[in-house]
Amino acid sequence: MTDSHNSGQHKDREAAAAEVRRMWQPTPSWTQPDPGATADPATPEADDDAKDALAQEFPGDTWNQPAAGADNGPGQATPYGVQPGAQTGGPSESAGAHRASTSGSAGAHSAGSTPDPWGSSAPSAGAGSEASSWTIANPGSASAAASGAGSTPATPATPAAAGTGGSDPWSQPAAEPADQQSQLSPAAQRFFPQGIPNQHPQQPQRDVSYRADELIQALPLPREAPAERGVRSILRLRPGSAERAERIARATAATAFRRPVTITVANPKGGSGKTPTTLLLAGALGQARGGGVVAWDNNELRGNMHLRTHDTNARSTVTDLLQAMPMLTQPDARLGDVAAYLRHQVAGQYDVLTSATTTYAQIEARDFDQIHRLLSRFYKVLVIDTGNNEGSSNWREAMKASDALVIPIKWKSLSCAAAVQMLEELDHQGPEAQRLIRRAVIAVSNGPGDVNKEVEKQLRPYFESRAAAVVDIPTDQHIAAEGPLDHSALQPGTRRAALELAAKVAEQITIALNVPR
Numbered sequence: 001m002t003d004s005h006n007s008g009q010h011k012d013r014e015a016a017a018a019e020v021r022r023m024w025q026p027t028p029s030w031t032q033p034d035p036g037a038t039a040d041p042a043t044p045e046a047d048d049d050a051k052d053a054l055a056q057e058f059p060g061d062t063w064n065q066p067a068a069g070a071d072n073g074p075g076q077a078t079p080y081g082v083q084p085g086a087q088t089g090g091p092s093e094s095a096g097a098h099r100a101s102t103s104g105s106a107g108a109h110s111a112g113s114t115p116d117p118w119g120s121s122a123p124s125a126g127a128g129s130e131a132s133s134w135t136i137a138n139p140g141s142a143s144a145a146a147s148g149a150g151s152t153p154a155t156p157a158t159p160a161a162a163g164t165g166g167s168d169p170w171s172q173p174a175a176e177p178a179d180q181q182s183q184l185s186p187a188a189q190r191f192f193p194q195g196i197p198n199q200h201p202q203q204p205q206r207d208v209s210y211r212a213d214e215l216i217q218a219l220p221l222p223r224e225a226p227a228e229r230g231v232r233s234i235l236r237l238r239p240g241s242a243e244r245a246e247r248i249a250r251a252t253a254a255t256a257f258r259r260p261v262t263i264t265v266a267n268p269k270g271g272s273g274k275t276p277t278t279l280l281l282a283g284a285l286g287q288a289r290g291g292g293v294v295a296w297d298n299n300e301l302r303g304n305m306h307l308r309t310h311d312t313n314a315r316s317t318v319t320d321l322l323q324a325m326p327m328l329t330q331p332d333a334r335l336g337d338v339a340a341y342l343r344h345q346v347a348g349q350y351d352v353l354t355s356a357t358t359t360y361a362q363i364e365a366r367d368f369d370q371i372h373r374l375l376s377r378f379y380k381v382l383v384i385d386t387g388n389n390e391g392s393s394n395w396r397e398a399m400k401a402s403d404a405l406v407i408p409i410k411w412k413s414l415s416c417a418a419a420v421q422m423l424e425e426l427d428h429q430g431p432e433a434q435r436l437i438r439r440a441v442i443a444v445s446n447g448p449g450d451v452n453k454e455v456e457k458q459l460r461p462y463f464e465s466r467a468a469a470v471v472d473i474p475t476d477q478h479i480a481a482e483g484p485l486d487h488s489a490l491q492p493g494t495r496r497a498a499l500e501l502a503a504k505v506a507e508q509i510t511i512a513l514n515v516p517r
Contacts, residue, residue, distance in 0.1 A: 006457040010098075015385055020234065027341040033481045035435050038445070039049065044068075061090050062197045071092055075120065077440075081241045081436050091408040094359050095224070097301050099294060100431075102515075104248070106428065120160050123330060137442070139270060146178075168402045173286065181459055192256070198247045210354065224238055224239070225238040225239075226238065227240065227243055228243065229243060229402075229418075244494060246271070246499065248503075249496075249499045249500055249502070249503035250288045250503075251288075251290065252289075252506050252507060253285055253288035253499060253502035253503045253506050254289045254503075255285060255506045255509075255510060256507075257380065257381075257509060257510075257513060258513060259513075260376040260377075260379065260380055260381070260382065261380070261381055261404070261509050262376075262384060262398075262401045262402050262404075263281065263370070263383045263384065263402050263403065263404045263405075263406060263505055263509070264383065264384045264386060264388065264398050264399060264401075264402040264405055264406070265277055265278045265383065265384065265385050265407075265408060266279070266386045266395075266398075266405065266406075266422065267408055267418055267419050267422065268388050268389075268390050268409065268418045268421070268422055269406055269414055269417075269418030269470050270418070272409055272410060272415045272418065272419070273383055273408040273409075273443070273445040274408050275297075275304055275305050275308055275385055276408075276445060276485060277406060277408040277443045277445055277501075278297075278305070278383055278384075278385040278487070279295060279297055279305075279308060279309065279345075279348070279352075279475075279485045280350070280445075280473070280479075280494075280501070281383055281406065281443075281498065281505065282294075282295035282345075282350040282352075282381075282383045283345065283347065283348025283350060283485075283487040283498065283500055284348075284349060284495070284498040284499045284501065284502035285326070285350070285381055285383070285502045285506075286349035286350035287348060287487070288322065288499065288502060289323060289380070289381070290349065290382060291349050291350070291383045292379055292380040293310075293349070293350040293351070293379065293380070293382075293383065294342065294350060294351045294352070294379045294381070294382055294383070294431045295350055295351070295352045295353070295354065295372070295383045295385065296325075296352075296375065296382060296383065296384045296385065297318070297351045297352075297355040297384070297385050298355070298368065298384045298385060298386055298387070298394055298395075298396050298398055298466055299355040299362065299363075300362050300363045300364075300387055300392045300395070301355075301356070301362060301387070301388040302355055302356060302357060302358070302388060303355035303385065303387065305352060305354050305385060306343075306354040306355070307329050307355070307356065307358065307482075307484075308482075308483070308484055308485050309343050309352045309484055309485065310343065310345060310346075310484050310486070311343055311370075312343050312344050312345075312346075314340070314341070314342065314343050316340070316341040317341075317353075317354050317355060317356050317357060318343055318353055318354065318355055318371065319356045319358075319361045320369070321338075321341045321353065321371065321374075322361075322367055322370070323440065324341065325370055325374070327379070329370075330372065336376065336379045338375075338378050339351060341353070344451055345487075346488040347486050347488040347489075348487040350383075351379075353371075353375070363392035363394045364393050364394060365394060365396070367394065368393070368397040368398065369397065372397075374402055380484070386398055390425065395492075396495060399426070399429075399433070399436070400432075402436060403509050403512050403513070404439055404440075404505050404508045404509050404512065405436050405437070405439065405440040405441070406440070406441050406443055406501070406505060407422070407423075407440055407441070407442050407443065407463075407467070408443045408445055408449045409442060409443070409444055409463075410446050410447070410451075411446060411450065411451045411452050411453075411456040411459075411475045412442070412450055412452055412455060413443065414451065414456055416459045418464070419463075420459075423437055423440075423466060435512075436465075437466060437467070438466075438468065439468050439508040439511060439512055440466070440467040440468060440471050440508075441467060441468055441470075441471060441501065441505055441508065442463045442464075442467045442469070442470040442471065443471055443473060443474045443480070443501055444470065444471065444473060445473040446475055446476055447480045448474075448477075448480055450475075456483055468504070468508055469504045469505075471497060471501045472497065472502055472503060473497040473498065473501070474491070474493045474494055474497060475496060476490055476491050476494040478490055478491070478494075479494070502505075
């Protein structure tokens with residue numbers, strides 16, 4: 001009995017040595033199992049004994065697992081799960097019985113083996129319960145372990161494994177990703193926003209719009225023109241802040257309105273600067289817009305605009321224009337026909353319609369309406385200078401036709417008091433007049449010695465709260481001389497102030513045109 005036991009142990013050790021030599025062949029143990037390989041029917045018991053002997057000699061050693069290409073027999077667990085077609089019971093149970101029939105010392109050695117270092121939390125219950133360390137470490141493949149006699153219950157199979165009949169997921173071909181672009185990293189998607197070329201069907205091209213306005217908006221903006229004054233113009237540098245602000249004001253003053261507009265300059269106090277302010281505003285608008293501006297002296301009796309402008313060989317007045325109205329209102333009338341009764345100011349690029357020089361013809365509301373419709377037919381911007389009588393019909397008609405209101409003042413008590421009284425009177429004329437006050441622009445034009453600091457300190461906050469803007473026009477000796485106003489003779493600061501006034505008025509007109517009445 002002892003000799004047979006010793007001979008059995010010797011035989012097992014030789015088989016174990018042969019198994020170790022076979023494991024250290026060039027083919028690695030982690031090679032994928034060959035699904036087409038067939039078991040060698042010659043030595044099934046020898047292989048089974050060799051695996052049982054390795055489990056006894058090297059308990060808990062992960063290297064004692066059978067190689068991927070080894071013959072594991074039907075239903076035997078492999079490092080990657082059960083081979084296709086494996087079944088529980090049957091030969092596996094007989095193999096377990098065979099291992100259970102070995103010597104008592106070997107069974108005790110196997111029962112007391114150490115846990116699997118690859119992550120097994122429970123020791124093997126017997127030699128027949130050994131499974132691959134890959135099977136233990138991966139719960140999803142535990143259902144593929146062989147269920148021999150006395151083995152521990154296997155972990156339930158995952159739905160994927162159950163649905164495939166226990167096949168080895170590692171031996172299945174990899175499924176093609178549904179979306180190749182989703183497999184790219186964020187860094188790769190920056191270079192391949194449409195995915196890797198030739199890896200998926202061509203995406204349909206986005207519809208391209210060929211509308212003219214969209215194509216024009218897509219064009220790059222033109223570069224800013226270099227400076228035109230000072231050292232920056234010599235060095236061809238960009239304009240400074242002052243020159244850039246002047247360019248913006250000029251562009252604002254040149255706004256293209258959707259219909260002819262009317263600007264009224266009014267202050268009942270004589271000598272408040274109505275006529276110079278009218279000519280400054282008309283000249284600034286004419287230079288910015290390149291023409292299309294007319295200044296109209298709407299005094300019911302006699303104004304002084306004919307004294308502040310160049311006659312340019314045209315001595316006609318508003319009285320002459322009214323007499324020629326039947327001819328000028330014909331459908332075939334031209335701008336040149338109307339311009340024969342006006343004075344063209346070359347420096348400011350605007351025309352002037354002066355008032356009557358005699359007192360025998362007073363302008364009424366009906367006359368104002370005829371002249372306003374005629375001038376609106378040939379000019380884009382009308383700047384109207386009013387008289388000092390708020391109760392006259394032509395004065396009130398000018399207020400009704402106004403799109404913007406300019407109030408010239410001086411920082412003197414009488415000038416400011418008359419403007420305040422006019423604003424209060426307009427405030428009682430209804431919603432249209434109130435909106436006109438909110439869009440009003442105050443033009444402060446002081447002559448030499450006209451500034452009263454106390455009046456300015458008290459009334460500037462009032463005008464700033466009632467009107468849309470307050471523009472200060474500096475004192476200019478050319479204006480103070482009370483001769484014909486030539487825009488080319490004005491100081492640079494005066495021209496910039498006049499352009500700022502024109503830009504503020506253009507802004508208010510734009511607001512008025514966009515707000516429905």
